[in-house]
Amino acid sequence: MCGIIGYVGTQQATPILMEGLSVLEYRGYDSAGICVQNGRLTTIRAEGKLVELEKKVKRFESQGTCGIAHTRWATHGVPQERNAHPHRDCTGGIAIVHNGIIENYQELRLELVASGHLFASDTDSEVLAHLIEDRVKQGIPLLQAVEQTLERVRGTYGLVVISKDVPQTLIVARMGSPLVIGVGEGEYYIASDPSALITYTKDVVYLDDGEIAAVTSEGVQLSGGVSMLAQDRLLKIDWDVEETSKGGHPHFMLKEILEQPQVIADSLRGRVDLIEGRSILGGLEGIRDRLAQIDRIIIVGCGSAYYAGLVGEYLIEEIAGIPVEVELASEFRYRKPLISKRTAVLAISQSGETADTLEAIYEAKRKQAITLGLVNVVGSSIARETDAGVYNHAGPEVGVASTKAFVSQLTVLTLIAVYFAQLREEEINGHAILAGLAELPAQVQEILDGRQEILKATAIMRNADHCLYLGRKFQAPIAYEGALKMKEVSYIHAEGYTSGEMKHGPIALISKAFPSVVLCPNDSMFEKTWSNIEELKARGGAIIAITTDRARVEDSVDACIVIPQTLEVLQPILSVIPLQLLAYEMALAKNLDPDKPRNLAKSVTVE
Numbered sequence: 001m002c003g004i005i006g007y008v009g010t011q012q013a014t015p016i017l018m019e020g021l022s023v024l025e026y027r028g029y030d031s032a033g034i035c036v037q038n039g040r041l042t043t044i045r046a047e048g049k050l051v052e053l054e055k056k057v058k059r060f061e062s063q064g065t066c067g068i069a070h071t072r073w074a075t076h077g078v079p080q081e082r083n084a085h086p087h088r089d090c091t092g093g094i095a096i097v098h099n100g101i102i103e104n105y106q107e108l109r110l111e112l113v114a115s116g117h118l119f120a121s122d123t124d125s126e127v128l129a130h131l132i133e134d135r136v137k138q139g140i141p142l143l144q145a146v147e148q149t150l151e152r153v154r155g156t157y158g159l160v161v162i163s164k165d166v167p168q169t170l171i172v173a174r175m176g177s178p179l180v181i182g183v184g185e186g187e188y189y190i191a192s193d194p195s196a197l198i199t200y201t202k203d204v205v206y207l208d209d210g211e212i213a214a215v216t217s218e219g220v221q222l223s224g225g226v227s228m229l230a231q232d233r234l235l236k237i238d239w240d241v242e243e244t245s246k247g248g249h250p251h252f253m254l255k256e257i258l259e260q261p262q263v264i265a266d267s268l269r270g271r272v273d274l275i276e277g278r279s280i281l282g283g284l285e286g287i288r289d290r291l292a293q294i295d296r297i298i299i300v301g302c303g304s305a306y307y308a309g310l311v312g313e314y315l316i317e318e319i320a321g322i323p324v325e326v327e328l329a330s331e332f333r334y335r336k337p338l339i340s341k342r343t344a345v346l347a348i349s350q351s352g353e354t355a356d357t358l359e360a361i362y363e364a365k366r367k368q369a370i371t372l373g374l375v376n377v378v379g380s381s382i383a384r385e386t387d388a389g390v391y392n393h394a395g396p397e398v399g400v401a402s403t404k405a406f407v408s409q410l411t412v413l414t415l416i417a418v419y420f421a422q423l424r425e426e427e428i429n430g431h432a433i434l435a436g437l438a439e440l441p442a443q444v445q446e447i448l449d450g451r452q453e454i455l456k457a458t459a460i461m462r463n464a465d466h467c468l469y470l471g472r473k474f475q476a477p478i479a480y481e482g483a484l485k486m487k488e489v490s491y492i493h494a495e496g497y498t499s500g501e502m503k504h505g506p507i508a509l510i511s512k513a514f515p516s517v518v519l520c521p522n523d524s525m526f527e528k529t530w531s532n533i534e535e536l537k538a539r540g541g542a543i544i545a546i547t548t549d550r551a552r553v554e555d556s557v558d559a560c561i562v563i564p565q566t567l568e569v570l571q572p573i574l575s576v577i578p579l580q581l582l583a584y585e586m587a588l589a590k591n592l593d594p595d596k597p598r599n600l601a602k603s604v605t606v607e
């Protein structure tokens with residue numbers, strides 16, 4: 001989704017802005033642009049990939065030590081150069097980059113056109129430049145002009161404004177769309193995502209919703225004149241730039257799949273007491289007494305995070321005995337959810353910036369629920385808006401298709417389930433669960449070492465346009481997640497279904513040309529799932545089985561991928577790995593770039 005980078009300081013801005021844009025590429029975009037201040041504003045924009053912008057930047061003079069840049073993912077207006085950011089006012093003296101959506105842009109635009117403003121794009125964002133222009137013309141200083149403009153706006157924004165008349169100054173504002181300021185020596189970086197600035201600094205401060213500030217090489221002043229750089233607001237980013245590069249792998253997706261043994265170990269680090277059989281979650285301790293009183297948990301999330309929540313439902317109900325419901329965050333607040341003070345609403349989000357999940361948390365707060373976050377990005381909006389939470393510690397996930405974040409979500413959800421069981425003094429075998437968790441990194445490594453096995457399955461999928469993923473109980477959400485991965489990166493139409501539902505409809509689809517991936521580890525559901533395999537075979541459908549028991553399965557299926565056996569509650573963490581690899585291999589087999597799936601964005605910051 002759209003990305004912002006800005007710079008003010010003593011260095012040439014253009015190389016820093018272009019580098020920042022290239023880091024933001026992974027978020028998904030269709031056009032890009034930069035604007036540099038040098039007595040006037042030089043704005044250069046291009047449709048398509050960054051290389052198109054680079055070609056143009058080389059041709060133009062874009063010297064200057066203050067500038068803004070943007071990658072756009074079209075929402076209002078087709079992906080063309082005229083809709084790319086930065087957008088300018090009528091004079092070309094003010095330029096803006098904007099993430100988010102201005103909901104009342106149509107009425108504002110009509111009003112501005114009526115008063116003589118000329119629009120150059122179809123976007124919602126451009127109204128901001130013209131509204132600021134009106135106020136600046138009245139002699140209002142830029143910071144206040146932005147402030148007054150935003151009073152007229154309904155919607156969300158991460159906004160950076162630059163003016164030819166206010167040298168070495170960027171005005172930044174945030175409402176529902178993240179902005180982070182990187183603090184250097186007499187220089188400041190602005191970004192919508194910290195990965196774009198960690199090459200330069202790890203000291204950052206996040207803007208809060210409603211804040212507007214002027215960033216100069218002297219410092220960051222909030223609109224009330226207060227400095228934003230108070231010690232308690234400064235955070236240190238705890239990951240390195242190497243972690244956001246491919247590290248010799250052809251794709252981020254593969255790199256992140258291969259990192260998973262380490263990711264699980266990192267998610268568990270310091271959180272497991274193997275002697276006492278307890279999980280230690282410092283992030284929840286502050287509200288321990290309130291959590292001990294809860295009678296219900298609602299998990300909210302989108303996409304893979306929602307599927308992780310479905311596994312969490314089985315885990316928490318089975319281990320801690322607390323009723324759990326899982327809701328798509330994008331539907332949650334439209335449903336009048338019944339929430340009491342004894343309900344905990346747990347938001348799961350890799351980015352911590354997904355607009356729908358954030359809105360679900362606001363709804364939960366309005367209803368006075370206890371809000372919890374299971375978030376990967378430290379300091380992100382969901383992490384800051386929730387009462388308490390647990391970080392994944394998966395490191396930055398760049399691949400658009402979530403892999404290591406999903407696996408770390410399942411790992412942490414298991415710890416959360418054990419933690420809640422402890423709070424309620426449930427009789428559980430915490431030792432066995434935690435010992436099982438501790439063995440997972442080696443077991444995941446075993447699957448990764450044998451990843452050639454996946455090629456057998458790829459051969460079956462090659463000619464398929466459609467396929468089914470089936471699983472029961474703990475494996476049902478893994479079937480959904482496997483199908484999502486396949487759709488996202490290979491564009492094969494994949495349906496995830498619970499095995500038990502197959503005969504209530506989808507079985508009609510099965511034919512020789514319609515393969516199924518069946519999750520059948522040797523667990524309490526094996527016999528039942530076996531009946532589904534028989535039903536598929538009877539209809540001539542090819543079967544790819546993911547199992548822990550080669551001897552029982554191999555002869556009856558077309559491809560058998562064997563994974564190590566663990567406790568039933570932990571098995572999803574192992575069974576999802578071959579599905580990630582299968583999706584990745586299919587993307588390669590179809591000559592697609594798995595890191596840049598069409599139409600998709602890494603972080604969905606619009607509703």
Ligand code: M6R
Binds near residue numbers: 348351484488
């Ligand atoms: O950052 P989040 O975890 O909140 O993102 C939620 C979904 O957008 C995300 O999981 C999406 O479905 C991924 N592309 C899945 O691979």
